Amino acid sequence: MELRDFTINSLRQRIKAREIKATDVCHASLERAEKLTDLNAFITLTPDRALKQAAEIDLAADAGRPLPPLAGAVIAIKDNMVIRGVRTTAGSKILFNYKPPYTATVVERLEAAGAVIIGKTNCDEFAMGSSNENSAYGPVKNPWDRERVPGGSSGGSAVAVSTGIALAALGSDTGGSIRQPASLTGVVGFKPTYGRVSRYGLIAFGSSLDQIGPFANSVEDAALVLSIIAGRDPIDSTSSDAPVDDYLGAAKGDVRGLRVGVPRQYYGTGLDEEVRASVESAIKKLEDLGATVVDISLPNTEYAVPVYYLIATAEASSNLARFDGVRYGFRAEEADTLKSMYSRTRDQGFGAEVKRRIMLGTYALSAGYYDAYYGKAQRVRSLIERDFRNAFEMCDVIATPTSPTPAFRLGEKTDDPLEMYLSDIYTITANLAGVPGVSLPCGFTSNGLPIGLQLIGRRFDETTLVRAASNIEQAIDLDTKPPVEGL
Amino acid sequence: MRDKYEVVIGLEIHAQLKTESKIFCSCSTRFGDEPNSNTCPVCLGLPGALPVLNRAVVEMSAHAALALNLTINQESIFSRKNYFYPDLPKGYQISQYDRPFSERGWVEIPTSERNESGHAIEWKMKRFRIHRLHIEEDAGKSLHEGMRESASKSYVDLNRSGVPLAEIVSEPDFRSSWEAYDYVQYLRRALQYTDVCDGNMEEGNLRCDANVSIMPRGAEKFGTKVELKNLNSFRFLQRALEYEIDRQIAAVESGERIIQETRLWNERDSKTYSMRSKEEAHDYRYFPEPDLPPLVVSETMIEHVRQSMPELPEARRRRLIEQYSLSPDDAAQLTDTRTMADFYEATARASANPKSAANWILNELVRELKNTGTDISASPVGAESLGAMIRKIDDQTISGKMAKDALIEMYKSGKSVDEVVSEMGGGQVSDEGAIREMARQVIASNPRQLEQYRSGKSTLLGFFVGQMMKASGGRANPQVVNRVIKEMLEGEGQQN
Ligand SMILES: [Zn+2]
Numbered sequence: 001m002e003l004r005d006f007t008i009n010s011l012r013q014r015i016k017a018r019e020i021k022a023t024d025v026c027h028a029s030l031e032r033a034e035k036l037t038d039l040n041a042f043i044t045l046t047p048d049r050a051l052k053q054a055a056e057i058d059l060a061a062d063a064g065r066p067l068p069p070l071a072g073a074v075i076a077i078k079d080n081m082v083i084r085g086v087r088t089t090a091g092s093k094i095l096f097n098y099k100p101p102y103t104a105t106v107v108e109r110l111e112a113a114g115a116v117i118i119g120k121t122n123c124d125e126f127a128m129g130s131s132n133e134n135s136a137y138g139p140v141k142n143p144w145d146r147e148r149v150p151g152g153s154s155g156g157s158a159v160a161v162s163t164g165i166a167l168a169a170l171g172s173d174t175g176g177s178i179r180q181p182a183s184l185t186g187v188v189g190f191k192p193t194y195g196r197v198s199r200y201g202l203i204a205f206g207s208s209l210d211q212i213g214p215f216a217n218s219v220e221d222a223a224l225v226l227s228i229i230a231g232r233d234p235i236d237s238t239s240s241d242a243p244v245d246d247y248l249g250a251a252k253g254d255v256r257g258l259r260v261g262v263p264r265q266y267y268g269t270g271l272d273e274e275v276r277a278s279v280e281s282a283i284k285k286l287e288d289l290g291a292t293v294v295d296i297s298l299p300n301t302e303y304a305v306p307v308y309y310l311i312a313t314a315e316a317s318s319n320l321a322r323f324d325g326v327r328y329g330f331r332a333e334e335a336d337t338l339k340s341m342y343s344r345t346r347d348q349g350f351g352a353e354v355k356r357r358i359m360l361g362t363y364a365l366s367a368g369y370y371d372a373y374y375g376k377a378q379r380v381r382s383l384i385e386r387d388f389r390n391a392f393e394m395c396d397v398i399a400t401p402t403s404p405t406p407a408f409r410l411g412e413k414t415d416d417p418l419e420m421y422l423s424d425i426y427t428i429t430a431n432l433a434g435v436p437g438v439s440l441p442c443g444f445t446s447n448g449l450p451i452g453l454q455l456i457g458r459r460f461d462e463t464t465l466v467r468a469a470s471n472i473e474q475a476i477d478l479d480t481k482p483p484v485e486g487l
Numbered sequence: 488m489r490d491k492y493e494v495v496i497g498l499e500i501h502a503q504l505k506t507e508s509k510i511f512c513s514c515s516t517r518f519g520d521e522p523n524s525n526t527c528p529v530c531l532g533l534p535g536a537l538p539v540l541n542r543a544v545v546e547m548s549a550h551a552a553l554a555l556n557l558t559i560n561q562e563s564i565f566s567r568k569n570y571f572y573p574d575l576p577k578g579y580q581i582s583q584y585d586r587p588f589s590e591r592g593w594v595e596i597p598t599s600e601r602n603e604s605g606h607a608i609e610w611k612m613k614r615f616r617i618h619r620l621h622i623e624e625d626a627g628k629s630l631h632e633g634m635r636e637s638a639s640k641s642y643v644d645l646n647r648s649g650v651p652l653a654e655i656v657s658e659p660d661f662r663s664s665w666e667a668y669d670y671v672q673y674l675r676r677a678l679q680y681t682d683v684c685d686g687n688m689e690e691g692n693l694r695c696d697a698n699v700s701i702m703p704r705g706a707e708k709f710g711t712k713v714e715l716k717n718l719n720s721f722r723f724l725q726r727a728l729e730y731e732i733d734r735q736i737a738a739v740e741s742g743e744r745i746i747q748e749t750r751l752w753n754e755r756d757s758k759t760y761s762m763r764s765k766e767e768a769h770d771y772r773y774f775p776e777p778d779l780p781p782l783v784v785s786e787t788m789i790e791h792v793r794q795s796m797p798e799l800p801e802a803r804r805r806r807l808i809e810q811y812s813l814s815p816d817d818a819a820q821l822t823d824t825r826t827m828a829d830f831y832e833a834t835a836r837a838s839a840n841p842k843s844a845a846n847w848i849l850n851e852l853v854r855e856l857k858n859t860g861t862d863i864s865a866s867p868v869g870a871e872s873l874g875a876m877i878r879k880i881d882d883q884t885i886s887g888k889m890a891k892d893a894l895i896e897m898y899k900s901g902k903s904v905d906e907v908v909s910e911m912g913g914g915q916v917s918d919e920g921a922i923r924e925m926a927r928q929v930i931a932s933n934p935r936q937l938e939q940y941r942s943g944k945s946t947l948l949g950f951f952v953g954q955m956m957k958a959s960g961g962r963a964n965p966q967v968v969n970r971v972i973k974e975m976l977e978g979e980g981q982q983n
Contacts, residue, residue, distance in 0.1 A: 082535045090534070102528050104535060203534040207777035236537050237779050315777055318567050321578020322532050326643070342571055365569070365772035374774060 001028040004164035004481055008073045008221045011167065012114075015061050015072045022057035022072035026050050026116050029074040033118070033165045036484065039141045041159040043079045044087050045119035050074070053116045068114035070228060075110055076160040076169040079120035080127055080203040081212070083107050090203045091125040091135040091153075094323045094330045094349030104201020105236065106170060106212050106229045113228045118166055121156030125351045126320065127177055127205045129153045130423040133414055134353045141410070142185060143482035144449055148407040151181030151423075154215070158185040161215040163484050168216040168225045172202055174209045175308050176402075176427025179439035182215055183402035183452025186441045186480040188222045188469070189215050191427075193460045194434035195240035197226075198233030204319040206312035207238075209431040217480065219440060219470040223247035226462065242460045250463035251470040256290030258468060261395030265301040266426050272405045278443030278451040279401045285475040286399070286468065294395050298387040301429060303380050305421055308428040309357075310364045310377035316354075317361030323349065356417065381432050388433040392458050397468050400426050402439040402452035430456050438465045440473055441480050450480065488740065492701045494732050495709050496667050497659035500674055501652050502684040503625065503692035504547045509649035510624045511538030511581065516651075518690070522630075522644035530649035532576030537778050540565075544622060544651040545784065547683040548588055549792040551653050552620050554677045554799055557592030562783050563621070565776040570769050573643050574627035582654075584773040587621035588782070594677070596801055597819075598669040610815065615670050616658035622782075625650040653683070659698065659709065664728035668721060671695060676800040680825045688720045695724055700745070701735045710735070711745040715759060717752045727752035731759050803828055811841035820849055826864040837874020840881055847877060851891065855898045867901045868894065876904040884914040886965055917964040919971060922955075925963065926972050929954045940976055948973060 001024060006014070014020040030047050057072045077083065080090040082100035089095045111117065124134040132140040132155030140155040142148040143163050150159050154171030158181035161169045171178040173191035182189025190213040197212045204210060214225035227248060232241040260283060267276060287293050325331035325345030332344035350358070364373040391398060403423060413420040430437040435456055442453035453472065457465040481487045509516055512529035528536035552559050566584035595614040599607035627645035634642050655674065661667040675686035675693055685692045695718045700710035715731055718724040730752075735745055749768075750759040798806070800822050807818040807828070821831040831848055835841035852873065856863060876893060879885045885893065885908055896907045908914055916922065929951060930937055940947040955968045 082533075088534075095534070098534075100528075100533060100535070102533070102536075199535075200537050201535040204778075235539055237539050238537075238777070314774060318569050318579050318772070318774070321569060321571065322534065322576060324571060324573075324578060326573045327531070327576060328533075338573065362772065365774055367770045367772075370772075370774070 003167055007218055008167050008224055012071045016067050018061055022054035025072055026054040029118055029165055036163055039159050040122055040138050041140055041156040042119045043089055043122050043137050046086055050116050050118050057114055071114035073115050073167045074118050075115045076118050076121045076157055076166040078123050078154050078157045078171045082201045091123045093136040096330055098329050105198035105233045109229050121160055123156055124153035125354050127153040127172055127174055128353050128357055130420055134351055142407045143484050148409055151184035153177040155181045157215050158182055158187055161187045162482050168214050168221055170212055171215055172210055172212050174206045175431050176424040178213045179427050179437055180403050182439040184407040186450030187215050187217055188219055188440045190222045190226055190438045193436045195238055197229050198236040198239045200233055200236045206315040209312055219473050220251050223251055223466045245463045247466050250466040253467040255286055255468055255471045258291040259395040260286050260291050260293050261296035261391055261398040263296050263298045265298050266400035270404050274445045275401050275451050279453050282442035282453045282472055283399050285472055289471055296391045296394055300383045300387050304429045307377045307380045310373050313357040313361030314364045314374050317358045385433045388435055397464055398456040400454045402454040406445050406449035435459050436462050436465055438469050440469050441478050492736055493704045494662055495659045495700045496661035497698040498657045499696045500655040501694040502678050504651040504683055506543045506651055510541050510544050510651035511649055525646045548622050548653050550681040551683050552589035553796055554681045555592040555617050557589035557620050559589045559784055559789055562781045563588045564781050565779045566773045567776050569772045574629045581776055582623035583621035587619045590619045592617035596673045598666050600665050615660045618656045618658050620653055620655045623652050625652050664725045667728055668725040680797055680800050699731045711747050714749040723754055813845055817845050830863050830870050833870030834873050837871050838877035840877050843877050851894050868897050879904055886915050912960050915964045916962050917967050922967050922971050925958055926975050
């Protein structure tokens, strides 16, 4: 059995017709995960739990009961979302043994919709990274070229979907952590509007930027999963009560008359030529389908990286203060005072990039520096938001490359944090402005690496993104199965 | 020495709000439960958990703010106050910083210095300004003593983590320790009246920190301020301030410089000790809490709260003086708590004798309550019952002396005044004929005392009155007895 041959809905139909058993699907998925352990996509697999969920679906199918929308769909969860009783590490040594006593809202919603949760995927430590090399559990490898990174921070989720271990996966996106790995592994990755999906149970990195979203091998599947996890959650005060639209239905609409904005700032120096060509040709496809292309400007884009690295790190420095060795997780042994317990625990428990960001964020919030750094960053952030509001007066969707380059080599950028930070240059603006964005495969480089197109929409206008993405997907019709044995 | 200096004190009060559940989760705020039993992912600060503001906290804070004449901001912002401590599970406290819940308030209250024996010298009205009242969450509690291996281990109880607090910051308007004391006392009453805080400093639901400085009298610029912590009772607060003022004056007099620092009051030694200097002070790195939207309070809600405000203690004290002709001291005591004031006014109505009601409550009932450790709200003698008793004195059914005994019996048994009086053998005997008859017998059986009285020892009148009361079982009307026995002692003498 090959998961990549199914969409979530086609699998559900087959299970309903009792042609396929959910437990067999689950077994197949677990076997594939075993076979591909060298990719290191998972930190923890949850076979018992998954098989139990699958068996319940089979029971319902056998009894002829109606099946929920995600019935039997094998889904992987990034290891920074908590599941009761299942080890949750956030890719960090400091949580190496942490078993949370409660479950994230998104996971509860998926399970209520019949999903089979297969395990927890590898990621950059506390979602801080663009290559998945910052995981305390080792880097994830790109199935298109194992010498290359899958992107980050949700690299494990992207790879689990790309290799057909899971039909869909959840990631979190603070500055591009869903879209960039989706781009580098040839899958669809959707970052919803800030507030669209509950963050309850997501281990926070940058609270005002973090948003959970789906990975899938088709726009349709991503839209379906999004429709399940979206919507107001009373226990997340930042979740919105804006109505959840029919995302699945939106995939069927056409793009005639759609105004596609192309911001010149996203096509400048640093953009790989092959990526540019592929993205431009995808935009051309939209035009062929009846959309109109307009040049737009997002003038404050050049400040996005510094603004992002001030705000995200400031919030992170506070969010990560709770990992102090007092109540759970790793605690350094040899401390003899409270202060030394804190510093040793955090020194040994956190990796280099996390410590760098905590220090950066602590500095940005310090007395005497707050106004110059954090305060100013917030003011520029509102200018970036305004850029998008202005742009959406002239267009309905913005089209850009997701990442300036295709997947880079493992170790290529680890010594140069600034170079690494530029991997997110096209994705972080959507987080700063709180608008939704999706990355979908739009082509390959000459040496066979996937290229992603990013579409950015208005706040809470996920339907337009789904519609545009779905049209491009059908028009390009790529084979996105990576060169992995058995696919 | 004191006269050369002016004292400047500012106070920060943390008042625990009386909500059923915590500020950002639905855990109970109950005190004294098994450690860490009232906790959940939110108040344990577990990764991924998020806060949701309890609206009851907003309602109570609005009551407190209006009671202190503060202006409530239509939009206020929660901020994170970052510091590491084992009883602070998130590594930050959700508080308010830049835009607090309310600002710019005041109270106008009586205050007085006290003499050596602690009695007020002269009450004067004074206005104290309040800088702000903001909302925040409490931290947990570290337990260092009385636990297993407490020499090498510390324990943390997070039941208190997330209990709502209102922090009330005054302007530096207090010029003596007694002004500060009177202010905190008033604040406690105001918070109790509005039913938002139990106001018990000893139990920690009202906590006080103070900033103290001194400057040469007449100077414009305040001296370097010292922060005092651990002021866990009204008495400690006043004594710690006194100690600190003396310490600062002595230091300045001997040519030392006051350093900006935090000092801890130690009750055992009656001294303050340095805890940390300015250099070691925390940088709390406040920034807006991204997990909570701005707190919006509508004009309608403020109006609704305004409508439901009770009469405040100072207003009520003044009205009691006015309406019932009470002395300022009695009125102050009777308005100490809202239940006391309610009890008094109900008794005043039921007795139709407000003056007497005040005396009976303050002299007799309060003593019984104190002896049995009972709050007035649970008094076995209710306001109606006490009122009925006072009426019986006023219509001469019973004497004041009988009433004192009756009240003790009513307090013990919970019975009505009628029941108790009838058990005592009935009401007061005022019938002159009956009393005359009784007097004849008393005089007849004490011929020696009669002889002495008549030979000029008039102090023996008391003896005869006592015998009369004894013979009547305490029921004879003392006024009639006095008149009749005197008349008979003297009258019979003339006859002979
Ligand atoms: Zn709780």
